[in-house]
Amino acid sequence: MTQAAWIIPLLPLAAFVLITAAGPRLPGRGAYVSIAGIVLAGIAGLVVLGEVIGGARADVTYTWAVLGAKPITVGFVVDPLSAIMLAMVGVVASLITIYSVGYMAGDPHYPRFFAYLSLFQFSMLFLILADNFLFIYAGWELVGLCSYLLIGFWFERPAAARAALKAFITTRVGDFSMMIGILIIFLHTGSLRFDEVFKSIQGGALAGPLLTAAAVLVFGGAVGKSAQVPLHVWLPDAMEGPTPVSALIHAATMVAAGVYLVARTYPLFLFSPNHAALTVVAYIGGITALIAATMGVVEDDIKRVLAYSTISQLGYMMLGLGVLGYTAGMFHLITHAFFKALLFLGAGSVIHGVATNNIKQMGGLAKLMPWTAWTFIAATLALTGIPPFAGFFSKDQVLAAAFAHDRVLWALGAAGAFLTSLYMGRLIWYTFAGTYRGGDPHGQAHAAGHAPGRPHESPAVMVVPLAILAVFAVFLGWAGAESLGNPFEKFIHFPGIEPVAPNFGLLVVSIAIAVAGWAAAAAIYVWRIVPSESLRQAAPWAYTLLVRRYFVDDFYAWVFLGLGGAVMRFAGLFDRYVVDGLVNLIGWLARQLGLGLRYVQTGREETYLLLVFLGVVVIVVVRLVW
Amino acid sequence: MTGEAIAFYILAAVTLGSAVVVVTSGNIVHSAAALVPGFLGVTGLYILLNAEFVAGIQVLIYAGAITVLILFAIMLTEGGTGLGGRQRNEQALVGATVAAAMAVLLIIVATRTGWTAGGGTLPPYTPGAIGQSFLRQNILVFEGTSIVLLVSLMGAIMTARRED
Amino acid sequence: MPGLTHYLVVSALLFSLGLFAVVTRRNTVAILMGVELMLNAANINLVAFNKYAAPGAMQGQIFALIVITLAACEAAVGLALVLAAYRTLETVYVDEINLMKW
Numbered sequence: 001m002t003q004a005a006w007i008i009p010l011l012p013l014a015a016f017v018l019i020t021a022a023g024p025r026l027p028g029r030g031a032y033v034s035i036a037g038i039v040l041a042g043i044a045g046l047v048v049l050g051e052v053i054g055g056a057r058a059d060v061t062y063t064w065a066v067l068g069a070k071p072i073t074v075g076f077v078v079d080p081l082s083a084i085m086l087a088m089v090g091v092v093a094s095l096i097t098i099y100s101v102g103y104m105a106g107d108p109h110y111p112r113f114f115a116y117l118s119l120f121q122f123s124m125l126f127l128i129l130a131d132n133f134l135f136i137y138a139g140w141e142l143v144g145l146c147s148y149l150l151i152g153f154w155f156e157r158p159a160a161a162r163a164a165l166k167a168f169i170t171t172r173v174g175d176f177s178m179m180i181g182i183l184i185i186f187l188h189t190g191s192l193r194f195d196e197v198f199k200s201i202q203g204g205a206l207a208g209p210l211l212t213a214a215a216v217l218v219f220g221g222a223v224g225k226s227a228q229v230p231l232h233v234w235l236p237d238a239m240e241g242p243t244p245v246s247a248l249i250h251a252a253t254m255v256a257a258g259v260y261l262v263a264r265t266y267p268l269f270l271f272s273p274n275h276a277a278l279t280v281v282a283y284i285g286g287i288t289a290l291i292a293a294t295m296g297v298v299e300d301d302i303k304r305v306l307a308y309s310t311i312s313q314l315g316y317m318m319l320g321l322g323v324l325g326y327t328a329g330m331f332h333l334i335t336h337a338f339f340k341a342l343l344f345l346g347a348g349s350v351i352h353g354v355a356t357n358n359i360k361q362m363g364g365l366a367k368l369m370p371w372t373a374w375t376f377i378a379a380t381l382a383l384t385g386i387p388p389f390a391g392f393f394s395k396d397q398v399l400a401a402a403f404a405h406d407r408v409l410w411a412l413g414a415a416g417a418f419l420t421s422l423y424m425g426r427l428i429w430y431t432f433a434g435t436y437r438g439g440d441p442h443g444q445a446h447a448a449g450h451a452p453g454r455p456h457e458s459p460a461v462m463v464v465p466l467a468i469l470a471v472f473a474v475f476l477g478w479a480g481a482e483s484l485g486n487p488f489e490k491f492i493h494f495p496g497i498e499p500v501a502p503n504f505g506l507l508v509v510s511i512a513i514a515v516a517g518w519a520a521a522a523a524i525y526v527w528r529i530v531p532s533e534s535l536r537q538a539a540p541w542a543y544t545l546l547v548r549r550y551f552v553d554d555f556y557a558w559v560f561l562g563l564g565g566a567v568m569r570f571a572g573l574f575d576r577y578v579v580d581g582l583v584n585l586i587g588w589l590a591r592q593l594g595l596g597l598r599y600v601q602t603g604r605e606e607t608y609l610l611l612v613f614l615g616v617v618v619i620v621v622v623r624l625v626w
Numbered sequence: 627m628t629g630e631a632i633a634f635y636i637l638a639a640v641t642l643g644s645a646v647v648v649v650t651s652g653n654i655v656h657s658a659a660a661l662v663p664g665f666l667g668v669t670g671l672y673i674l675l676n677a678e679f680v681a682g683i684q685v686l687i688y689a690g691a692i693t694v695l696i697l698f699a700i701m702l703t704e705g706g707t708g709l710g711g712r713q714r715n716e717q718a719l720v721g722a723t724v725a726a727a728m729a730v731l732l733i734i735v736a737t738r739t740g741w742t743a744g745g746g747t748l749p750p751y752t753p754g755a756i757g758q759s760f761l762r763q764n765i766l767v768f769e770g771t772s773i774v775l776l777v778s779l780m781g782a783i784m785t786a787r788r789e790d
Numbered sequence: 791m792p793g794l795t796h797y798l799v800v801s802a803l804l805f806s807l808g809l810f811a812v813v814t815r816r817n818t819v820a821i822l823m824g825v826e827l828m829l830n831a832a833n834i835n836l837v838a839f840n841k842y843a844a845p846g847a848m849q850g851q852i853f854a855l856i857v858i859t860l861a862a863c864e865a866a867v868g869l870a871l872v873l874a875a876y877r878t879l880e881t882v883y884v885d886e887i888n889l890m891k892w
Contacts, residue, residue, distance in 0.1 A: 603891035606884055610717055610724060610813045617727045624734070634792040638800045645804055645827055649811040654820060661823060668830050671797070677837045677851045680858075684833075687858050692826060692865050699819050699869040703876040714814050715885055721813035729806035736798035746846025756855070759848045767852070771859050778863035786870035788877075 001047045002056040006076045008044050008086065009125035012037040016118040023111030030111035031101050034118045038097050041125060042090030045083075052083035053491060059131060061193075072192060077131035080492050081330070085128045085260060088334050091472075092252045092341050093121050095465035099345050100244040102462035103352060113153060113242070120146035124253050128260065132193040133182045136261065140178070140221065143254045144171050150249060151241040163237040170234040174224015181217030184210065185268075198267040208273060215268040215277035218261070219284075226258030226314045229288045233553055235311055239303040243348030246303060251310050251344050252337035259317040259333050266326060266494055275324075282322025282405075286412035289315030291550065293419035297426065298546045301357045302347045305427050309383065310340055312416055316398050319413055325401030326494040331480045332394035338476060339382040339390060342469035346376035349462055350431060353455035354438050359427060364436040368455050371463045373432045375470040380428055382473040384421040385514045390477035396510050397480065397500075404500045414513050421517020422524075429525045634674055641667030652713055658696050665689040679753040797838035805831035816883045818872050822865060829861045 015037030019030040026033050048056075061075030078086075097117060104113050123146055127139025145168075152164030186192055188210070189200035200206065206214065222228070227235040238250050249255070262269065262281060269277040289312045296308035313336050320329030349372040354362055366373040382389035385396065395417065402410040436454065457463065480488040482502045489499050523529045536543045548554070600611070640663055647660035665688040672681035749755040760768045804827055811824025833854040840850020876882055879889075 603888065604885060606715060606813060607717065610721055613724050613728060613809060613813065614720075617724055617731060620731045620735075621727075624731070628791060631792055634796065638796075641800065642803055642807070645807045648823055648827065649807050649815075654817055657820060657823060661826070664827070665830070668834065671800070671834060672837055674792070675797070675837045675841045677840070677854070680833075680837060680851050680854050683855060683858055687862050688826070688830070692862060695865055695869055696819060696823060699822075699872050702873055703819070703882045713816055713820065715816050718814045721810055724813065725806040725810035728809055729802055732802035732805065733799055736802060737795050741794050741843050743842060744844040744846055746844075748841060748845045749848075752848070752851065755848050756851060759852055764852055767856060771856055774860060774863055778867050782866040782870040785867065786873045 001044060002051045002058045002078050003060070005044075005048050005058060005078045005086070006060055006129060008041050008048070008090075009122045009129065011041040011044070012118040012121035012125065016115050016122060019111055019115040019118060023115060026111075028101070030114045031097075034114035035094070035097050035101075037118055038090070038121050039094045041121065042087075042094040045086035045090035048078060049083045049087040052078060052080055061131070064134070070190060072134075074132045074134055074192065076129040076135075077194070078129070081260075081263060082128050084330070084334060084492060086125065088337050089121070089124055089128065089253050092337055092469075093124075093248055095468055096244050096248045096252075096341060096345065097121075099247075099348070099462050099465040100242075102459045103244055103348055104242065109153070113150075116146060116149045116153070117244075117248070120150065120249060120254075124257070127257055131195070133185065133197070134192050136264070137175075137178065137182060140175060140225065140257065140261075143249070143257060144168060144175065144225070147171075147238070147249050147254055150245040151238045153241055153245065157240070159237075160240040163234075163240040167234040167238050170231050171224040174221045174231050176220075177217045177224075178221025181214045181220065184214040184217065188214075194264065201267060201271050207271070211268070212272040212276045215265075215272050216280050218265060218268060219277065219281055222258030222261050222318075223284065224258075225261075226255050226318070227311045228258070228284050228315060228318060229291055230552065232288065232292065232311050233549075233556060236304050236307045236549075239301070239307050243303065243344060243351060246307070247341045247344030247348065250307065251340040255310060255314055256317075256333050256337060259314065259321065259329060262318065262321050263326065263330055266321070269321075270494075278322045278324070280322075282319050282402075282409055285315045285318025285320075285322055286402075286409045286416075287315070288312065289319060289416040290412045290419070293416045293423065295546055295549055296423040297419060298543065299423075300360050302350065302359050302362075302427065302431060303344070303357055305359075305423060306340070306343055306347060309343075309420065309424070312420065313340065313383070316395060316413060316416070319409060320398035320401055323401045323405035323409060324497055325398055325405075325500070326497050327480075327489045327492055327499060328394065328397035328401050330492050331488050332391075332398055335382070335390040335394040335473075335476055335480075338469055338472040339379040342375060342379040342466060342473055343383065345462070345466055345469065346372050346379065349458040349466065350376075352458050352462070356438060359430040361438040362431045362436070363434040363438070364432070365455065366432040368436065369457045371457055371466060375466040376432070377428060378470045379473050380424045382477070384424055384517065385417060385510060386518075387511065388474075388477065390473050390475070392511075392514075393477035393480045396507060399510055400503055400506055401500050403503065403506055414510075417510065418513050418517040418520070421514050422521050425518050425521025426525055429521065433526075630674065633670070637667050637670040637674070640664075641671065654700055654713070655697075658693065658700055661693050661696065662689050665693070676748050677752060679756050794838055794842040797834060797842075801831040801834040801838070804828075804834070816885060818875070818882045818884055819869070821884065822868050822872075825868075826861060826865065829857060833857055 012034070015034045018033050019026065023030040028035075056078070058078035059075065060077075061073045063071045064074045065072045097114070100113065100117065104110055107113065120143060123139055123142035127136055127143060130136040130139055148164045148168040151167055152160050154160050155164075182192075185197055185206065188206040189197045190205075191197055191200065201211065224231045235250060235255070239246055241250075269275070269281060272278070292308045292311035292315060296305050296312065299305045299308060313332070317329045317332050317336070320326075320332055349369065350362065350365060351357055353365070353369055353372070356362070378389070382391040385392045387393075399410060399413050399417070402413050438455075478484055480486055486499070493499070524532055524535065545551075600607075644660045644662075644664035644667065648657045648664060651657045651660065665684060669681045669684045669689070672678075672684060808824045808827030808829075808831060811827065812821050815821055815824065836850045836854045836857070838850075840848070840854075844850065872882060875887065879887055881887065
């Protein structure tokens with residue numbers, strides 16, 4: 001199976017083609033074909049993972065072009081990194097696709113959704129298997145396209161259309177930076193394949209500040225795709241898309257592609273002098289982790305809170321990779337995929353039940369939607385790093401690697417962990433505890449066939465994936481546990497990097513911070529010892545700063561729409577008056593010339609006679625003078 | 627100052643003076659009348675140039691026939707009243723300039739070029755020589771001109787005929 | 791002693807006077823008179839060249855005779871045209887004959 005792993009992306013691609021061609025006529029209006037495609041891919045992915053754990057590897061190459069004497073080869077690689085990603089994407093995407101059958105039921109554009117979903121799955125799997133910069137860039141662009149299509153799925157809503165455009169354009173900035181980086185690499189190493197490039201770099205073909213520049217430029221693509229500061233602005237707005245989209249693309253897979261890229265091209269960062277590139281990665285990750293967490297505390301939209309949480313957790317992954325915690329970062333990626341997907345699907349279930357995203361209008365859902373509530377809470381415990389849930393193991397490894405490398409980065413991560421517990425506690429309290437504050441959820445024309453009244457649990461097709469993901473969220477962490485010999489680290493590690501020795505004191509501090517965050521949430525929201533209103537009045541400027549997202553969006557609008565707009569207007573004026581003016585001038589001159597020359601043709605032969613003799617005179621004068 | 631020179635200057639003055647009258651007179655009949663001294667002046671110049679036969683023909687044809695023909699045309703058309711509108715059109719200024727320029731250029735060319743004198747002399751009695759030449763070397767021209775005369779005669783009659 | 795250039799100057803002046811008449815005058819007959827003046831000037835040239843530049847043959851004078859003949863033909867036909875035009879168009883002024891002009 002490993003040797004033929006390149007077939008795996010083709011399964012959802014075939015589903016996409018079938019649904020596009022004959023969508024509404026297929027069984028389940030396209031949904032079953034899409035599910036079949038991804039489930040088969042998921043099973044194949046698990047098989048490949050098993051084989052790779054057993055030691056199988058694969059590297060399939062084709063010659064793409066011949067430049068001069070050197071052929072450029074492209075192909076697929078199956079190694080532990082791509083195998084674990086294959087399996088994760090396969091499983092999570094399958095569960096989300098099944099869930100979508102329930103969530104998108106009744107939507108008039110049902111087949112189109114599953115077509116796009118399958119296209120995205122193909123793109124992501126293709127990206128994962130790439131063994132060269134060309135394929136990874138192609139996959140990069142494809143997932144960007146699918147993200148645009150899916151965020152703007154309900155394109156009749158202007159907010160959704162704008163959000164899709166914002167996502168595409170913001171990631172485009174990152175993609176451009178990545179392209180420059182790839183070109184620099186190609187120029188100096190003469191190849192696009194990862195193994196050849198890394199060998200050249202070890203041999204010194206690309207070194208010093210130029211290597212750092214290339215690495216940072218490639219990281220730029222990851223900054224865009226993984227919504228790191230300063231290109232993080234698109235992810236909160238991307239929540240306009242349907243919730244399964246948010247779960248799949250903007251929590252588990254596409255945004256993880258940036259982390260995967262850094263892991264795949266790790267030698268680029270390792271060989272840069274003084275690990276300068278790694279420092280950039282780590283600090284951007286750390287700053288993002290903290291800043292995103294601060295913004296999550298003041299959001300009232302359940303999906304937006306989770307979006308900021310995703311940005312923050314991606315920051316942790318980058319932080320982990322940046323402090324030489326290769327295994328820690330990848331482990332956090334895998335665990336985060338499961339519990340964040342669970343959180344989003346749970347949020348979708350909630351939204352499906354109450355027909356609103358605003359947590360201030362929810363409440364009391366723990367009794368009304370028990371399966372949703374308890375799986376959500378399990379995922380939250382994983383996210384905030386409470387043992388023995390999955391996130392505890394992975395986040396703690398990241399923080400340990402940071403502590404050993406740079407205390408400042410550890411401080412950023414720790415502060416972020418405190419805030420994570422705070423905003424998630426706040427979210428849980430408003431959403432699930434207390435009594436229901438909202439109105440009749442079926443008053444709106446959203447869900448079909450429901451009896452009016454109070455919100456109720458979602459159908460089985462949505463709840464079962466929640467339960468399956470919850471199992472992963474609870475137990476997956478043990479794959480990286482020290483006490484069990486850390487099998488994950490044995491599987492995924494970078495040759496030459498030793499894992500950080502476990503620091504028991506640090507472990508206790510991490511748990512304390514997470515619990516402190518929960519306690520703070522309880523103090524503010526549950527027992528109201530320091531109610532949120534008084535916090536807001538004590539530091540209104542802080543509140544404004546957070547609600548306005550540090551004014552980053554406003555700044556970008558001012559720069560690009562303001563300054564850029566001025567440039568555009570100038571260019572428009574220039575085009576209209578100078579360029580067009582020049583053309584109009586030529587026309588005007590021709591007209592004036594014609595108007596003037598009219599008088600030569602009088603129609604009277606006395607004039608013509610005169611002109612004849614005038615001509616003779618002129619010719620003779622010219623002949624005499626010259 | 628030889629007698630030939632005096633004669634030349636007087637004849638030139640007469641010719642050019644009457645030509646000016648022809649060209650600038652407001653009365654068309656005056657113009658036609660001024661043609662006669664002009665042609666006669668030219669006749670005198672021909673005689674000075676030892677072209678007696680040509681001079682004779684000039685008097686007969688030009689001063690005689692053509693002037694009368696012109697007077698006929700004037701009288702048969704509206705110019706016969708002697709009155710009429712202005713005689714110069716609106717491009718007079720430019721026309722005068724062009725004519726003056728033409729004169730200047732021709733004079734410059736004529737005076738600057740070194741004309742070489744050819745060999746031989748004119749025969750003393752030119753009519754005989756002309757006649758001989760017409761019927762020997764230039765007989766084709768002679769016959770052709772006769773045909774042109776015939777054709778133009780017919781043409782003039784046909785054109786001017788009253789159609790009733 | 792008047793030389794060749796004297797006659798050429800006279801002929802040049804006569805020619806330009808005729809040219810002025812042709813280009814400037816409104817009456818068709820006046821234009822024809824100008825044409826006659828131009829032809830005469832050419833004749834003077836021819837005969838003068840015959841005497842001063844090529845006295846061996848009679849070509850100049852013969853040419854002048856032919857020109858006189860043709861001038862007569864042309865005057866006849868031209869004036870016949872003027873009469874015919876006058877009958878139809880009621881005018882002899884060239885700037886009033888503009889039926890063909892759009």
